[in-house]
Amino acid sequence: MMSEEPVPSRYVKLTKEHDAPLEEIRPGELNQPVHVPQLEVRRCAECGQPLPESYQPPGDEAWTTGICGCSEDPESCWTGLFCPCVLFGRNVERLREDTPWTTPCICHALCVEGGVALAVATAVFHGIDPRTSFLIGEGLVFAWWMCGIYTGLFRQSLQKKYHLKNSPCDPCMVHCCMHWCAICQEHREMKGRLSDNLVMPMTVVNPPPVQEMSNRNSEVPETAPEQTQHVELETQAL
Known part of the structure; x- marks a missing residue:
């Protein structure tokens, strides 16, 4: 028998000099999310739907009527002058369909009308x-x-909903200084954009006439009853 020669090992034994330096890894460091720019999608702040890359938000527009244009709509002008709580409630109901107009109307009446009455009584x-x-x-x-x-x-x-500019300044400051004019302006703006008298054209489509299918061959004559009977076959072994 031939003597078996030892086969040299294919692995290289590493010494301490060849060992890679150990890095300090903190707990949870490897579980951090990876930032991938290709996966970032712009979404709408209102509905959360993804937006295309070329989307540009629309610029703010000017109000259709001025802050002092109350005479353009006499009905809302008189309502806002004598019953501002009712006009404010209608505005909130138009903007937020899930909120009835009575709730903001009562809050406005307690704060504004109640405060005015108390101030008059004190004077x-x-x-x-x-x-x-x-x-x-x-x-x-x-x-x-x-x-x-x-x-x-x-x-x-x-x-924010209609992309309107500040007219003439910050919204809170406008209501503090020109409250009645601001309510009337908001009502005219929503009335022009969401008109109650707008009638959408409707197309009346009549259903097609009922069609009946008749098959003359399906009628079986009564004079030939033997044709309707099944034919019985008998098999015999040869």
Whole structure:
């Protein structure tokens, strides 16, 4: 028998000098998300749908009517002057279909109309203590400021929906300084964009006439009953 010669090993034994330097790996470092620019998709802030790469947001437009154009719509002008709570409730209901007009109307009546009535009563009755009158005045100013913020947020939502510019300045500041004019302007803007008198043309389509199919061959004559009977066959072994 031939002596078996030892086969040299194909693996190279590494010493400490050839070992790669050990890096400190913190716990959870390998589980971090990888940033891939190709997978980033722009989405709409309102509905969340993906947007194409060439999409450019529309620029802000100017209001169709000015802040002092109340005479352009006399109906909303008189309603906003004597019943601003009703007009504000209608505006909110048009902008947010899931909110009935009564809820914002009641909130507006308590803050604005109630505050105006309290201010008139405080000015008429002079027998109130000056300190009490001062506290009432501070409360009215605070309530008016809060009402301006609340109605200003609604105006801001309207501007965001229709891409409108600030007219003439910040929405909250507009309602604090020109509250009645701002409500009328918002009503005219939505009335022009969402007109209730707009009638969409409808096409009446009549259904096709009913068609009946008749098969004369399917009628079986009564004079030949033997043709309708089954033919019985018998098989015999040969």
